[in-house]
Amino acid sequence: MFKRNLIAVAVALTCAAPAFAQDAELAKIRGEIKQMRDSYEKRIQELEKRLSDAETKAGKAETAAGKAEQSAGKAESAAVSAASANNAGRSAENTFNPAMSLILQGTYARTSRDPNQFRITGFAPSGGEVGPPKRSFGLNETELNFSANIDPYFRGVAIMAVAPEGGIEVEEGYFQTSALPSGFTLKGGRFFSALGYQNEQHQHAWDFRDAPLPYKAFLGNQLKQDGVQLKWLAPTDLFLEFGGEIASGDKFPGSNQNKNGIGGSSLFGHLGGDIGESTAWRAGVSHLWTSPKDRSYTDTDSLGGTVTNTFTGSTKLLAVDGVLKWAPSGNSTYRNFKLQGEYFRFKQDGTLTYNDSAGSAVFNSVSGALQTDQSGYYVQGVWQLYPRWRVGYRYDALRYGSVNNGVLGLGPTAVDMPVLASHNPTRNTLMLDFSATEFSRFRLQLAADKSRLGVTDNQVLLQYIHSLGAHGAHKF
Amino acid sequence: MKQWLKISFCLAACALAQPALAALNIFACTPEWGALAKELAGDKANIYTATNALQDPHHVEARPSLIARARGADLVVCTGADLEVGWLPLVLTQSGNPKIRAGQPGFFEASRFVPMLEVPASVDRSQGDVHPGGNPHIHLDPRNISKVAAALSERMAQLDAADAENYRARARDFIERWQQAIARWEKDGAPLKGMTVVGYHKNMSYLNSWLGIRELGSLEPKPGLPPTTAHMSELLARLARDPAKAVVRSAYNDPRAAEWLTANAKIPAVVLPFTVGGSDRAKDLFGLFDDTLARLLAVAK
Numbered sequence: 181m182f183k184r185n186l187i188a189v190a191v192a193l194t195c196a197a198p199a200f201a202q203d204a205e206l207a208k209i210r211g212e213i214k215q216m217r218d219s220y221e222k223r224i225q226e227l228e229k230r231l232s233d234a235e236t237k238a239g240k241a242e243t244a245a246g247k248a249e250q251s252a253g254k255a256e257s258a259a260v261s262a263a264s265a266n267n268a269g270r271s272a273e274n275t276f277n278p279a280m281s282l283i284l285q286g287t288y289a290r291t292s293r294d295p296n297q298f299r300i301t302g303f304a305p306s307g308g309e310v311g312p313p314k315r316s317f318g319l320n321e322t323e324l325n326f327s328a329n330i331d332p333y334f335r336g337v338a339i340m341a342v343a344p345e346g347g348i349e350v351e352e353g354y355f356q357t358s359a360l361p362s363g364f365t366l367k368g369g370r371f372f373s374a375l376g377y378q379n380e381q382h383q384h385a386w387d388f389r390d391a392p393l394p395y396k397a398f399l400g401n402q403l404k405q406d407g408v409q410l411k412w413l414a415p416t417d418l419f420l421e422f423g424g425e426i427a428s429g430d431k432f433p434g435s436n437q438n439k440n441g442i443g444g445s446s447l448f449g450h451l452g453g454d455i456g457e458s459t460a461w462r463a464g465v466s467h468l469w470t471s472p473k474d475r476s477y478t479d480t481d482s483l484g485g486t487v488t489n490t491f492t493g494s495t496k497l498l499a500v501d502g503v504l505k506w507a508p509s510g511n512s513t514y515r516n517f518k519l520q521g522e523y524f525r526f527k528q529d530g531t532l533t534y535n536d537s538a539g540s541a542v543f544n545s546v547s548g549a550l551q552t553d554q555s556g557y558y559v560q561g562v563w564q565l566y567p568r569w570r571v572g573y574r575y576d577a578l579r580y581g582s583v584n585n586g587v588l589g590l591g592p593t594a595v596d597m598p599v600l601a602s603h604n605p606t607r608n609t610l611m612l613d614f615s616a617t618e619f620s621r622f623r624l625q626l627a628a629d630k631s632r633l634g635v636t637d638n639q640v641l642l643q644y645i646h647s648l649g650a651h652g653a654h655k656f
Numbered sequence: 657m658k659q660w661l662k663i664s665f666c667l668a669a670c671a672l673a674q675p676a677l678a679a680l681n682i683f684a685c686t687p688e689w690g691a692l693a694k695e696l697a698g699d700k701a702n703i704y705t706a707t708n709a710l711q712d713p714h715h716v717e718a719r720p721s722l723i724a725r726a727r728g729a730d731l732v733v734c735t736g737a738d739l740e741v742g743w744l745p746l747v748l749t750q751s752g753n754p755k756i757r758a759g760q761p762g763f764f765e766a767s768r769f770v771p772m773l774e775v776p777a778s779v780d781r782s783q784g785d786v787h788p789g790g791n792p793h794i795h796l797d798p799r800n801i802s803k804v805a806a807a808l809s810e811r812m813a814q815l816d817a818a819d820a821e822n823y824r825a826r827a828r829d830f831i832e833r834w835q836q837a838i839a840r841w842e843k844d845g846a847p848l849k850g851m852t853v854v855g856y857h858k859n860m861s862y863l864n865s866w867l868g869i870r871e872l873g874s875l876e877p878k879p880g881l882p883p884t885t886a887h888m889s890e891l892l893a894r895l896a897r898d899p900a901k902a903v904v905r906s907a908y909n910d911p912r913a914a915e916w917l918t919a920n921a922k923i924p925a926v927v928l929p930f931t932v933g934g935s936d937r938a939k940d941l942f943g944l945f946d947d948t949l950a951r952l953l954a955v956a957k
Binding site for chain 1: 708754
């Protein structure tokens with residue numbers, strides 16, 4: 181029993197002892213854990229704080245990265261757009277295609293006199309389509325322009341006119357130097373002569389549908405040269421340009437003569453500048469020499485028979501031209517005014533042969549000296565009062581001058597040569613045009629034309645001129 | 657005889673002395689490039705500016721005076737991107753001056769040195785007067801001016817090697833002053849951010865993009881077309897829904913359309929100099945931006 185008690189005590193003791201020890205340890209552990217927890221909590225808090233800091237930083241970094249990316253993107257797109265702007269189509273096969281443009285033109289015409297009977301009485305026909313357009317609706321020449329640099333030394337230009345009835349005519353087709361030093365430019369091929377002012381401009385750039393009378397009578401509308409032109413621009417602030425042309429001279433006032441050498445030549449000088457900011461001007465003097473051989477035209481004698489008149493000799497044409505353009509402060513977009521005028525004096529000296537052998541055969545062939553001294557001029561003003569709308573007026577006239585016709589003393593009389601009858605043609609022309617943009621234009625033109633002796637032809641023309649393709653630059 | 661000799665000697669001396677005054681003859685197409693060339697070259701160059709601030713840079717004629725000036729130019733400074741396509745090619749061909757042909761060092765196109773805005777994906781004239789290379793009115797973002805200045809001074813240095821250091825030093829000085837000015841303009845121009853305006857032509861796009869101005873529309877129905885009544889009423893209706901602070905046009909634009917819209921929409925009109933010489937304050941490039949910002953800030957409040 182005692183033993184049992186002892187054991188019980190011992191057990192109890194042994195049990196109690198660790199229990200006591202456990203309590204102490206627990207408290208210790210608890211303290212440690214608390215400490216640990218505290219420190220962990222602190223560290224966690226620290227960590228959390230660091231994390232959130234890092235996160236905001238990261239966020240910032242991210243937005244910064246985003247921004248950087250954006251700006252990189254922008255830079256790239258900018259670079260791309262710059263590249264595409266600067267290298268547009270660099271790799272394409274058609275990169276070297278010339279600049280191309282197409283001019284579409286047409287006219288509706290109403291004339292009080294038959295356009296087929298048109299003539300400028302008193303002046304030998306100059307060839308070329310100088311009469312009014314055909315009545316009713318009519319297509320005009322469709323013009324195709326090509327231009328590009330040929331190489332570092334030359335530039336090439338071709339302008340083709342497709343006639344409404346078919347057929348292509350080369351209006352201009354020339355090369356031009358681009359590398360000659362000291363202000364020299366050489367042009368070769370077919371080109372509009374630098375004679376006068378309007379001659380160098382293409383028909384679609386004219387301010388009226390047709391050419392002024394002196395151009396019709398003395399140059400067959402416009403003088404094209406097949407030849408060479410050399411031009412020199414003086415190194416001065418004032419525009420001062422001199423040049424000369426040598427050519428075949430086979431168009432009126434010259435003729436195709438089937439001979440070696442030069443058939444026509446010209447010299448020209450231009451002067452130009454500004455007056456203040458609003459006004460620009462150019463003035464010029466030019467001279468053209470040709471030596472036509474067997475240049476002929478047909479006429480009708482008093483019996484109604486056909487007569488062929490043939491001229492061989494030399495011609496001289498003096499042209500004086502001036503143009504003045506005004507726009508407020510030089511800004512022509514809204515309002516501008518253009519005044520333009522030219523004076524031509526045309527002299528011929530040679531032999532005229534009157535031949536009626538194919539018609540009445542009264543005199544057959546009669547030759548006599550022919551000396552003519554005739555002149556013509558025009559003045560025109562074009563106002564743009566509102567954007568898109570322009571109104572213009574032109575007065576043009578020809579002076580019969582002196583015509584010493586040796587044939588008239590040898591049998592044929594003045595009635596046998598009605599084309600050369602004494603007459604001073606005049607014309608008054610009004611125009612109104614509307615240009616929706618610089619690429620499209622509609623024009624109404626009214627004219628009272630006294631080109632024919634004793635006849636006034638009242639003309640109403642409605643015209644359109646549209647241009648497609650490359651943006652052409654217009655001459656001053 | 658002696659007198660004649662004296663006179664001819666004097667004339668010869670004059671003729672010889674004149675070109676020695678300046679090293680470079682510069683032909684600037686528009687006033688901003690003339691002004692920049694002046695900043696970079698100082699008195700080392702004779703600068704001729706072909707157009708003034710009141711001229712529409714799209715519609716300039718190849719006047720005889722321009723051809724004469726191009727004849728003696730060593731350097732032509734233009735915008736490019738087809739802005740001068742209607743007249744410059746003719747002036748260059750007629751000048752008989754091989755130094756300034758396209759592709760030569762004497763031919764400088766500013767638009768080649770800046771990122772272009774509004775580069776069309778496709779071009780067709782039914783869209784109006786669009787430029788295939790992008791909007792060519794690049795000079796109204798002053799950051800473009802510093803890019804062009806760097807390129808232009810290098811070009812000047814290349815053409816006039818003897819004075820190369822002068823151009824470079826002047827460019828460094830200019831660009832530094834310019835960057836400071838940009839910082840100032842950006843600070844001053846902060847209130848303009850988000851401002852809505854109506855423009856005239858798409859010629860303020862670079863300015864708008866720089867300052868964060870929103871262009872609600874243009875008075876021109878399509879680039880290059882004059883304002884029409886139909887388009888103006890449409891703009892007015894749009895303004896009723898989405899009001900703008902002002903109608904902004906440049907000095908060379910016709911005032912009538914802008915006046916009509918300001919009267920009917922009851923918002924002010926702002927005439928910006930657009931380029932150097934476009935207002936009394938816009939005497940140089942700094943003045944151009946000072947005045948532009950001042951005029952915009954006046955209506956932003």
